[in-house]
Amino acid sequence: MLVQMQIRGVDLSVDFCGLKFPNPFVLSSAPPTTDGAMIKRAFSMGWGGAITKTLGLPNLEIVNTTPRLATIRGFKGDLIGLENIELITDRPLDVWLEEIKEIKKEYPENILIASLMTAAVKEDWQELVRLVQATGVDAFELNFSCPHGMPEKGIGAAIGQDPEIASTITRWVKEVAEIPVIVKLTPNVTNIGVVAKAVEAAGADAISAINTVSVLIGIDVEKMEPIPTVDGKSSFGGYSGPAVRPIGLRCVAEIAQATKLPISGIGGISTWENAVEYMLVGASTVQLCTAVMFEGYRIIYDLIDGLADYMERHGFKKVQEIVGLALPKLSAHEKLSREYKVVANVNPDLCIKDDLCARVCQDAGYSAIQIGPDRIAKVDEEKCHGCSLCQQVCPVWGCIQMKLVNQKRGAGVENT
Ligand SMILES: Cc1cc2nc3c(=O)[nH]c(=O)nc-3n(C[C@H](O)[C@H](O)[C@H](O)COP(=O)(O)O)c2cc1C
Known part of the structure; x- marks a missing residue:
């Protein structure tokens, strides 16, 4: 059994609403937590916590489709995003109840959370809570957020999209819960802060x-069928992986601005840097699903090592010291400086002499880049508006940098 809290003088343990996680890395409710044996194996490899695949009462009949996944990949085959139309667990609740007891017996120091979802009926929610609570599980996560299948039955994201229903069900659960209640929110709303406050x-x-x-996620244009195709048809599904990280970061920051509650950040995390990003905008634990589905539990080793190294380099002794540090730097757009001016600066040694930067500057920018007789891009600083489009499209990392040209901030020339 591996419960890693101290590494190279930093303390990775996290207090999250009274639960002591050995480290902030948690498996989210999803295929990596399909059953008890898998969760035990993940704990043995160093995961700090796990949320069970969402459990429901037996009266919620669950039959999954095959297939139920589809991806968008980049040019090099790297994953951009994953769509799934998977439902909550299709394994019997009584089997899960036994497995939860066993996991807690074998791994008392890891945090095990039961994800719950059932019909929007008070008796059903309270029965489910009582049944699962008796296992000794550490906390509940209420799934008010699954965007497919369940909303058709008035549950999942249908609850998280209505602050009133979300708060009513939270109250029902709180009436009988003796352990912490975490609410998992959906990004498919206009203002997640409103639901968080409710x-x-x-x-x-x-x-x-x-x-x-x-x-x-897409349409097979030859067959004219939406994907993932189940016998010729599909439905809207849930998107995860790297593409959703910016949405997750924005949501977590909005929740942190709107409430005082501890936050577990989820969405597109696959590296320790991604985890730290979430912490900097208010998350004290982080959950991962898609990265584990694509690489396996072993990514925990790099996550732990990378976070410990980062904390050591920055002199942080505890994870909590990182939480929210970037929040004061998020401001209303109108408060952003209009005096801070940068222009593009091309490093001729790195320029690969294609004309992409000049072309896009011509066609979608300010015609500030010319290709010289040596085929190297040259920036006319007077014309450059500093939008950074050329830097975004340049295929060579570091070739185009944005140079500070006013003296208002610090010592003058500065790269961004
Ligand atoms: C195939 C699949 C099944 C999922 N099942 C559940 C579920 O049963 N309950 C739940 O709360 N979230 C479920 N999720 C959502 C994940 O827990 C997570 O919130 C989401 O995938 C974003 O994180 P990621 O980008 O790290 O995957 C599922 C995700 C996937 C990809």
Whole structure:
């Protein structure tokens, strides 16, 4: 059994609404937590916590489709995003109850959270809570956020999209729960802060965000069928992986601005840097699904090592010291400086002499880049508006940098 809290003088343990996680890395409710044996194996490899695949009462009949996954990949085959149309667990609740007891017996120091979802009926929610609570599980995560299948039955994201229903169900659960109640929110709303405030007022102990983003990942143009195709048809599904990280970061920052609750950050995390990004905008634990589905539990080794190294380099002794540090730097757009001016600066040694930067500057910018007789890009600083489009499209990392040209901030020339 591996419970890693101290590494190279930094303390990776996290207090999250009274739960002591050995480290902030948690498996989210999803295929990596399909059953008890898998969760035990993940704990043995160093994961700090795990949320079970969402459990429901037996009256919620669950039959999954095959297939139920589809991807968008980059030119080099790297994963951009994953769509799934998977439902909650299709394994019997009584089997899960036994497995949860066993996991807690074998791994008492790891945090095990039961994800719950059932019909929007008070008796059903309270029965489910009582049954699962008796196992000795550490906390509940209420799944108010699955965007496919369940909303058709008035549950999942249908609950998280309505602050009133979300707070009513949170209250029902809080009436019988003797352990912390975390509410998992959906990004498929206009203002996630409003829902976060509603469940905070209803007594939620913490919030996790985000669940998947509602999408239609693509269409097979030859067959003229939406994908993933199930016998010729598909439905809208939930998007996860790297593409949703910016949405998750924005949601977590909005929740941190709107409430005082601890936050578990989720969405597109695959490296320790991604985890730190979430912490800097308010998350004290982080959850991963898609990265584990694509690389396996072993990514925990790099996550732990990378976070410990980062903390050591920056002199942080505890994870909590990182939480929210970037929040004061998020401001209203109108408060952003208009005096801070940068222009593009091309490093001729790195320029590969294609004309992409000049072409896009001509066609979608300010015609500030010319290709010289030596085929190297040259920037006319008078014409450059500093938008950074050329830097974004340049295929060579570091070839185009943005140079500070006013003297208002610090010592003059500065690269961004
Ligand atoms: C195939 C699949 C099944 C999922 N099942 C559940 C589920 O049962 N309950 C739940 O709360 N979230 C579920 N999720 C959502 C994940 O827990 C997570 O919130 C989401 O995938 C974003 O994180 P990621 O980008 O690290 O994957 C599922 C995600 C995937 C990809």
